[in-house]
Each structure stands twice: as C-alpha cells, then as structure tokens.
Amino acid sequence: MAEQMRDGVTRLFRGRSVAVVGASTDPRKLGHEILANILNGGYKGRIYPVNPNADQVLGLPAYASASEIPASLDLAVVVVPAPFVAGVLREVAHKGAGAAIIISGGFREAGREDLEEELRTVVTETGLRLVGPNCQGINYRPNMLCASWPLVTASGSMAVISQSGTVAATLAGWAVDEGLGISATVSLGNQVDVCETDLIEYFARDTETRVMALYLEGAKDGRRFLQVASRAIPQKPIIVLKSGRTELGQRAAASHTRSLAGRDEVFDAACRQFGIVRVPDIESLYDSAKALESLQLSGGDRVMIVTSSGGCGILATDEAEACNLRVPPLLPDVLGDLGEAGLLPTAIVSNPLDLTVAPAEHFEAAVTVAGRHDLADVYLLIFGDPIPGATEVVKRLKGKLGACIVVAYLGGGEVEKAERLQMHGAGIPVFPTPQRAIRAIRDAVWVSRFRARETMTSG
Amino acid sequence: MAEQMRDGVTRLFRGRSVAVVGASTDPRKLGHEILANILNGGYKGRIYPVNPNADQVLGLPAYASASEIPASLDLAVVVVPAPFVAGVLREVAHKGAGAAIIISGGFREAGREDLEEELRTVVTETGLRLVGPNCQGINYRPNMLCASWPLVTASGSMAVISQSGTVAATLAGWAVDEGLGISATVSLGNQVDVCETDLIEYFARDTETRVMALYLEGAKDGRRFLQVASRAIPQKPIIVLKSGRTELGQRAAASHTRSLAGRDEVFDAACRQFGIVRVPDIESLYDSAKALESLQLSGGDRVMIVTSSGGCGILATDEAEACNLRVPPLLPDVLGDLGEAGLLPTAIVSNPLDLTVAPAEHFEAAVTVAGRHDLADVYLLIFGDPIPGATEVVKRLKGKLGACIVVAYLGGGEVEKAERLQMHGAGIPVFPTPQRAIRAIRDAVWVSRFRARETMTSG
Numbered sequence: 001m002a003e004q005m006r007d008g009v010t011r012l013f014r015g016r017s018v019a020v021v022g023a024s025t026d027p028r029k030l031g032h033e034i035l036a037n038i039l040n041g042g043y044k045g046r047i048y049p050v051n052p053n054a055d056q057v058l059g060l061p062a063y064a065s066a067s068e069i070p071a072s073l074d075l076a077v078v079v080v081p082a083p084f085v086a087g088v089l090r091e092v093a094h095k096g097a098g099a100a101i102i103i104s105g106g107f108r109e110a111g112r113e114d115l116e117e118e119l120r121t122v123v124t125e126t127g128l129r130l131v132g133p134n135c136q137g138i139n140y141r142p143n144m145l146c147a148s149w150p151l152v153t154a155s156g157s158m159a160v161i162s163q164s165g166t167v168a169a170t171l172a173g174w175a176v177d178e179g180l181g182i183s184a185t186v187s188l189g190n191q192v193d194v195c196e197t198d199l200i201e202y203f204a205r206d207t208e209t210r211v212m213a214l215y216l217e218g219a220k221d222g223r224r225f226l227q228v229a230s231r232a233i234p235q236k237p238i239i240v241l242k243s244g245r246t247e248l249g250q251r252a253a254a255s256h257t258r259s260l261a262g263r264d265e266v267f268d269a270a271c272r273q274f275g276i277v278r279v280p281d282i283e284s285l286y287d288s289a290k291a292l293e294s295l296q297l298s299g300g301d302r303v304m305i306v307t308s309s310g311g312c313g314i315l316a317t318d319e320a321e322a323c324n325l326r327v328p329p330l331l332p333d334v335l336g337d338l339g340e341a342g343l344l345p346t347a348i349v350s351n352p353l354d355l356t357v358a359p360a361e362h363f364e365a366a367v368t369v370a371g372r373h374d375l376a377d378v379y380l381l382i383f384g385d386p387i388p389g390a391t392e393v394v395k396r397l398k399g400k401l402g403a404c405i406v407v408a409y410l411g412g413g414e415v416e417k418a419e420r421l422q423m424h425g426a427g428i429p430v431f432p433t434p435q436r437a438i439r440a441i442r443d444a445v446w447v448s449r450f451r452a453r454e455t456m457t458s459g
Numbered sequence: 460m461a462e463q464m465r466d467g468v469t470r471l472f473r474g475r476s477v478a479v480v481g482a483s484t485d486p487r488k489l490g491h492e493i494l495a496n497i498l499n500g501g502y503k504g505r506i507y508p509v510n511p512n513a514d515q516v517l518g519l520p521a522y523a524s525a526s527e528i529p530a531s532l533d534l535a536v537v538v539v540p541a542p543f544v545a546g547v548l549r550e551v552a553h554k555g556a557g558a559a560i561i562i563s564g565g566f567r568e569a570g571r572e573d574l575e576e577e578l579r580t581v582v583t584e585t586g587l588r589l590v591g592p593n594c595q596g597i598n599y600r601p602n603m604l605c606a607s608w609p610l611v612t613a614s615g616s617m618a619v620i621s622q623s624g625t626v627a628a629t630l631a632g633w634a635v636d637e638g639l640g641i642s643a644t645v646s647l648g649n650q651v652d653v654c655e656t657d658l659i660e661y662f663a664r665d666t667e668t669r670v671m672a673l674y675l676e677g678a679k680d681g682r683r684f685l686q687v688a689s690r691a692i693p694q695k696p697i698i699v700l701k702s703g704r705t706e707l708g709q710r711a712a713a714s715h716t717r718s719l720a721g722r723d724e725v726f727d728a729a730c731r732q733f734g735i736v737r738v739p740d741i742e743s744l745y746d747s748a749k750a751l752e753s754l755q756l757s758g759g760d761r762v763m764i765v766t767s768s769g770g771c772g773i774l775a776t777d778e779a780e781a782c783n784l785r786v787p788p789l790l791p792d793v794l795g796d797l798g799e800a801g802l803l804p805t806a807i808v809s810n811p812l813d814l815t816v817a818p819a820e821h822f823e824a825a826v827t828v829a830g831r832h833d834l835a836d837v838y839l840l841i842f843g844d845p846i847p848g849a850t851e852v853v854k855r856l857k858g859k860l861g862a863c864i865v866v867a868y869l870g871g872g873e874v875e876k877a878e879r880l881q882m883h884g885a886g887i888p889v890f891p892t893p894q895r896a897i898r899a900i901r902d903a904v905w906v907s908r909f910r911a912r913e914t915m916t917s918g
Contacts, residue, residue, distance in 0.1 A: 105816075110804060110805045164769065165768070166768035166844060168870075169870035173875075215770060241774075246777045249773050249774075252811055253773050255807045256769035281778075282892045309624070311626050311676070311715065312625055312626070313715070314708050317705070318704045327707055346564055346568065354715060384625030385625060411609075411625040411629040433741045435740040436740075
C-alpha cells in the first residue's frame, strides 16, 4: 500500500498519460483552458479529453466518459461539477490511474462536507492519490505538464506549494518575468488527500528542484510536517509564508480552507528550531526563495557592500544592521590594496564602498581585493545606474569567489531589465532594492548557519 | 533680494532658455546625454550648447563659452570639471541666468571644500540659485525639461526630491512602467544652495504636483524643514525615506553627503508631530506616494476587503490588523443585502469578502452594498486572477463612492499589466501584493486623520 501510494504521487508529476475530464470546447471555461495549457505547455505524454457532448476538443478526439478511453491512464485532471467527481474518480482508477487533480470546487468550502467525505472513501478504496479539490492544479516543468493556469513554461528550480492558487501564480509570474522560471507550482486546495508534507517529501527527492516556497494557512499534521521538512532542509531550503498571524487573519483562514492554524508563536518557534525560513509577505517569499535557490554560503554573516549609488549603500547598511548582519570595517591592509585598485578619486573607500559613477570593472577590482583578504561571506553589489557590462563582471566574480555574489540593480531602465535576465541566467540573484537584497541575504545566511551548526552537531 | 531668490527657483523649473555648459559630442559623456535628454524630452525653450571644441552638438550650434551666447539666459546646466564651475557660473549670471544646475562632482564629497566654498561665494555675489553640485539634475515635466538622466517624459503628479540620484531615477522608472509618470525629479547633490526645504516650498505651490516623495540623509535646517513642510501638508502630502536609521548607516551618510543626521528618534517624532509620513524603504516611498497622490479619505480607518483570492484576503487582513486598521465585521442587515447581490454560492460573505472565482461585476455588487451601508472608509479590491473588465468596475465604484478605492492585482499576467495601466490612468492606485496595498492605505489613512484633526483644532 505504501509503495502504491508513493507511486501515486510520482504519477501525479511524472505521469505519461493524462485524461482531462470536463474538457470543454468553450474557451471561457476552465476545462478548456487547462487542456489548452497542457497542449501548449509541451507535454509529451498521451492526452485524452473527456466530454460527452463533443467529438473532439482542441483537435483531439474526445471520449464520452473516462471508461471509453482505449488505453490505461496515469493521471486524471477533473473539472466536472462536484457531485460527479467521485464517480469520475472510480472510473479513472479502473483505467489504471494512480493520481488525480481535482480542480472543481463545491465541496467542504461550500458546505458540502458530504461530497468531500465521498472523495475520502474513494481514496481509501482505490489508493488513488488526489490533489484538491477546489484547487488551481499542478504545473511540473520536468514533465512539461501544465495542468493549471496561467500557462507557464519557463523551467527553473523553485517549487511553489500553495494553499492559494493566486499566490502560486504570482510567484510563477514574477519568476517568468525575471527569467528564473519554476520547477513546479502545486495548488493544494482542500487537501482531502495530498498535503503540503507529501509534496515536501516529493520535492526533497526531485533533482530539478533546489528550493521550496510554501504559502500555508495551517499544516494538516504539524508533527509530520516538521519531521519531513527537517529531513529535507539539509539539501533543500524551505521558505514558508503562513497567514493567520493575527486573530482576525486566523478567523478568515478558518473560513477559507478550514485550516486549524494553531497558535502563531508556536509555529514561529518551530520554524526557527527546524531551520524553516518564515517570511512575512509574498515578496519576501519570492526573494528568499530566489536567494536560496542560487547562493551557497559558508555560515558567516559578514557583508561587503559595493555600490555606484551612495544613497543605496547607506540604505543597505541601515538594513544590514537592522537584520543583525555584520558590515565589517576595512582594515589598513585592505584600504592599502584598494588604494591601488584604480578606483575613481571620488570613491568613498569604506564599507559600504561607494564607487560613485564608475564603470562595471571597478566593482570587479574592489570585490577582488576584498575577496583576497577574505573580508566578507556575502558580497552585495548595487548597480544604481544603467551600467553596461555588469553581468560579465558579476559572472567573473562568481567564478573567483563562488556563489556568494548578490546584486541589487535599480534606476537602470532597459539596461537594468536586460542585465537582470542575464544575471539570473548565470545563477546570480538580483533584487530591485538594496533593502530587499539585504533581507534575502539575512535569510540565506540564517539557513547556512543553521546547516553549519547541524553538521557540527551530527559530526 | 528675497524676490530675486524666489524668482531664481522659479527659473530653475520654468526657465524659457537653457545653456548646457560642457555639452559633449561624445555619446558616452554625461554632457552629451543631458543635452540629448533636454532635446528628446520635448523642451520648448531655447537651448544653447557650450563646447569650445565643436561647432555644433547634436545638430545645435555650439558656443565656445557662455559669454558668447547671443541672447539672455534663464538657466544653465553645468557639466564641466569642478575647478571651472565657479567661472562658468559668473559668466551665466552675467548673461542673465537666475539659476544653475551643477551636475559636476569633485567638490566637498571629494575633499575639495575650497571649490565648494567658491560656489557659495558666487551665490552670494550673483544671487544665482544653484542645485548641486554633484547631482543628477532636474526633470520637470510641466516645462518638459529633462535636464537629468535617464530620459523620462511621462507626466504625472508625483514630485521626487532626493539626495540620491539613483533613488529618484528608481521611483521615476517605476512610475513610468506603471503608467503614472511624475511631475518632477530633483537630485539634490551637495546642496550648496537649494535644499530640500526650498523645493518643498516650490512644489507646495506647483499646481501640477499633488504629492512629494523625499529621500533624505539629513535636513539642512531641521527647524525650517518642519515649518515649511507643515505649511505644505494641508494641501500636499509629504512622504520621507530617511536613511541613517542605524549608527553604521549614519556614519555612511556622513561620508556620502556630509549630512548631519541628528538622532533618528528625534526625526521620527518630529515627522509624527508635523504630519510627515516616514517610510522604511524605497518601495514604501513609492507606494505611499502613489496612494496619497490619488486617494481622498475622510479620516476614518475602516477597511473593507473584497477579493477573488481567499489567501490574499487573509494576508490583507493580517496586515491590516498589524497596521492598526479596522476590518469591521458585517452586520446582519449588510449580510442580508449581500445575500441578494447575486454573488456565487461559493462566496464567503464576511470581511474579508471572498468572492471566489467571480466575474468583475461581483466586486461592483459587493462594494456597492457595502458603500450603501457606509461600512468602510477605504475599499481594497484584490483581483487574484486575470479578471477582464476590472477597470470599468473600479472606475464606476470610484464614481459612486469617491477616491477611496484601492486595488491589489496579482497573478494576472498580461491582463494584469494592461488593467493596471488603465486603472492608474483613472486615478485608482494599484499595488502588486495585498500587503503593500494595506501598508500604503495605513499611511494614507494616517495623513487623512492628521488633516481632519488639524482642521478641527484650527476650526
């Protein structure tokens, strides 16, 4: 049974054949959009639309029911009205499916606990693994399967697991705009079966995923969540945005997904103890996932700030101090070497190091000197103007110093947009303000310290 | 003298003729870029490039020195090496100029206090009003004068005054991308003459400006700053991002613009007392300016949250409670009317009101009912999906309820981008996350309460 169950989760993501039950010919319907996204998302497996009123949908032959599909199935995506879902699941299980994604709403969240109970019965009887109901589906890029919306095809290494379809879509949208892409988005819905913990378990083993970003309103089984997460964290950082911080928020969460949030301070303390990064808002969830996706830090908390904008250097310094990061002063030997590095006479040689209106190469010269003196654990480069050639410089620095280079790029118009895409392509995280960069660095440093401590303890 | 001085500031912005001293034929030089931006920015006055080594620059006849310009001047933009600046200023003053913008660096910030002292002498002798030196210039859209970089031509009603050219360029860049535009950006530089307070005085009277966003490292004259600001605030909200919050940040600020920041808590308390909104980071500066640019609130702090995304509704509720805004519950008569408003059976009718996957018209129905019952002072509409027609709905709601409609739009891909531009065109502020929307609402509510209290006290 356990083996079959695990197989079910694998088929959810890796299935080679999928039925879309409720595939619609009407472009305004979700049953149409999802089939279109599976087709346009590049899925290489077999696709079977099910629609009793159409001969074909989007050019594919349609079947009146799942039973009539002339082959065995791995996965079904279900978009039919709630009262029909249980019946459909029995049919697809009979056709060999190991997993199903139930997009349809109208269950517990609409007062129909009875219909949801029926789904639970089907799970027990058939061993099917279910995602949903009342969810926005799954997009899994390693299998090029976008059984969700909107259509996202850019492949990256961030897996987004979310009790809100919108939060998942938002992170994916930003990751696409910024040239990062995603490995997966999973919208959890009512979690009648597959929950956030099953997904952490899956993505911990998924070679295409380097970091997990979660939006939660509560954990289905807090103890198992923490156990599974703590086993995953040595390889894969986990960042969590949990709502219900306040009493009013908790009440709203209870109405939304009936999550039993528990006391917020308890969750907070558990995160700190088990190495889970907890963030306060949607942008921090994205930022910290971005940082942890690519940075490889040593556990140290010293930050060197090199900037072409004096003001942004100060804002970064303020934020670093507020985040308990160290901004070490430059000792005389470093000052001496920097004095010979060919910086502008207007440069303010300190930490933060204000290069003033300098070419990209001055960033390289300064960081190289600092690196030689092992001055910092993380280097924040702030490009406060359109500075062409910045990408080449940060790539070379990453080659020399390793994945400890972070960029804030702002005020650079079109040059900035182009350079950001290139830097992300090279695995260097870029943030839109110095403050967001520093807060993401804080979280990455915290994870690296946590890991270093764990290694020491277990070693 | 005072009249002449004020005239000088006016000519800084409204001048009908401008000399660019140091206009370069080399596209890599600032003296080229600034002339190009004045030309391409739509300036309708006369433009005189000064360059002793060229007959013309960018198609305009060039003059060997300012003295040879065959007409009188209002304004000069100076981009020559620091030791030549004072001489140039005497020349342009002689040609009738009332103001100058000194882009050139190499003064106090580079240890040349002597050269800066010389500028002070010229100011005293000639009555010229100076912006800079060591600054990124001025862009003033009412006069279509972009004596700065990058080129920004989109006209709006936000004036950005900044001790960091990059922070100003960043805000302007966002305002352009989001279809808002700016009325002005002023980069202050070393403030040898014109300071943030002179500019607050100017923009308080400027009919094209509705809100001022300032980045400061310190105020030149704290007492006058507060006096002038408090006179401006009844008409024009002022939002300030001040760096040097921490000791290390203050030290960095002292190196950057030699600002004497004073104790941070004192500045903080003064802001609260005088009605200045103080924000913690660059994005908040932009967000709060955006909110205060268009919202007209009554002083009340009740927020009604209507959403298509349950998760985002909860995140907004959490943030509202953290911001001390009230999210009032729905009383029976409101619940009754909402029950007849044609919402989906899946809707969760509370505050936050989760419409679930609903068309834009359901937002209108819900907010109309809430408005009829005077349920809230601000309405936050969260569009958590691509929802076509959202703009028409929020425009109609603004027509009915006034400028108290705020939007968070996320996860909507291209539809979201198009709708955001249209909503901004209609004067409705749109934020990328529910949390940023709520924090901006908090600041707008605070200003409206401050004003209401002031009116009562003085009335």
